Amino acid sequence: MDLIADHISHRFGALDVLDDVSFTARAGEVVAVVGPSGCGKSTLLSILGGLLEPSSGVAKLRGVAPPESLNPLTFVFQDFALLPWCTVAENVEFPLLNAIVDAAARRAVVDDALSRTGLSDFRKAYPKQLSGGMRQRVGIARALAVRPAILLMDEPLSALDSQTRELLMEDFVRLLADATMGAVYVTHNLEEAVRLADRIVVLSRRPGRVREVVPIPMTRAERGELHAREKLLALQNELWSLIRTEAIDVEREVQRG
Numbered sequence: 001m002d003l004i005a006d007h008i009s010h011r012f013g014a015l016d017v018l019d020d021v022s023f024t025a026r027a028g029e030v031v032a033v034v035g036p037s038g039c040g041k042s043t044l045l046s047i048l049g050g051l052l053e054p055s056s057g058v059a060k061l062r063g064v065a066p067p068e069s070l071n072p073l074t075f076v077f078q079d080f081a082l083l084p085w086c087t088v089a090e091n092v093e094f095p096l097l098n099a100i101v102d103a104a105a106r107r108a109v110v111d112d113a114l115s116r117t118g119l120s121d122f123r124k125a126y127p128k129q130l131s132g133g134m135r136q137r138v139g140i141a142r143a144l145a146v147r148p149a150i151l152l153m154d155e156p157l158s159a160l161d162s163q164t165r166e167l168l169m170e171d172f173v174r175l176l177a178d179a180t181m182g183a184v185y186v187t188h189n190l191e192e193a194v195r196l197a198d199r200i201v202v203l204s205r206r207p208g209r210v211r212e213v214v215p216i217p218m219t220r221a222e223r224g225e226l227h228a229r230e231k232l233l234a235l236q237n238e239l240w241s242l243i244r245t246e247a248i249d250v251e252r253e254v255q256r257g
C-alpha cells in the first residue's frame with residue numbers, strides 16, 4: 001500500500017507551515033522526513049495520518065491493505081503515549097478491543113506483537129517499571145498489533161539515550177526487513193535517517209517545501225556493516241549541508257524572539 005502526499009499545503013491562521021509538499025512512500029518503503037526546526041514535519045505527519053485536514057492538497061492511500069490489517073496507518077510517538085494504569089499486554093491490546101471481539105484471537109495478536117518486539121517476558125509489567133527503551137518497544141508493539149501497512153513515526157527515538165537509540169534502531173531494521181510494512185519517519189537526527197530510510201525527503205525552513213529527495217543506495221542490512229560507516233557519514237554530511245544554513249537562520253530567529 002502506498003501513501004501519497006499530493007500537493008499538501010497547510011496554514012495555522014496567518015502562519016504558513018507547509019507549501020505544496022508532494023512525495024510517495026511506496027509499499028514497504030521507509031521515507032524519512034528531515035528539515036530545520038519548525039518547518040512543519042510533525043504537521044505533515046498529522047496530515048498523512050488523517051489527524052489534521054490540510055488547507056489544500058490531500059493525503060491518500062493507494063493499493064490494498066495487508067491481510068488482517070485493522071488499520072493501514074498507525075502512529076509511534078516520541079513520548080510513547082502509554083496508559084500508565086495498564087500492563088504492557090493491556091497497552092498492546094488496547095487498540096484491538098473493539099476490532100477483535102474474540103478474546104483468544106486478541107491474545108494471539110498481542111502475543112505475536114510482544115514476541116516481535118522482545119517483550120514476551122514483560123507482559124505483566126507496568127510502564128513505570130520499564131526503562132525508556134522498553135516503553136518505546138511497547139509503543140511499537142501496540143502499533144504492530146493493528147498490522148499496519150505504514151508506520152507513522154514522529155521522533156520515536158529522541159527521548160532515549162544514545163545506546164538505547166542504537167538498540168531500537170537495530171529493532172527497526174529487523175522489523176522492516178521483510179518490507180511488508182513501510183514507514184514515514186520524522187526525525188531531527190540525520191544518523192537515524194541514513195540508517196533507516198530508503199529515501200529522505202529534505203524540507204526547507206517554514207513554510208516547509210520539498211528541497212530534495214535523497215535516495216540511500218544501500219540495503220538496511222548493508223548499512224549495519226562496519227565498512228558502510230564512512231559512506232553513511234558522507235550521506236549524513238550531504239544532508240547536513242542541505243539543512244545547515246537554514247537551521248542557523250532558524251536558530252538566530254528564535255534567539256531574536
Ligand SMILES: Nc1ncnc2c1ncn2[C@@H]1O[C@H](COP(=O)(O)OP(=O)(O)OP(=O)(O)O)[C@@H](O)[C@H]1O
Nearest residue numbers: 012015017036037038039040041042043044188206
Ligand atoms: N496547532 C497549531 N496551531 C498553531 N500553530 C501550530 C500548531 N501546531 C504547530 N504549529 C506551528 O507550526 C509550525 C510547524 O510546527 P511542527 O511541529 O509541524 O514543526 P516541526 O518541523 O515538527 O518542528 P520541530 O522540528 O521543532 O519538531 C511551528 O511554527 C509551530 O509552532
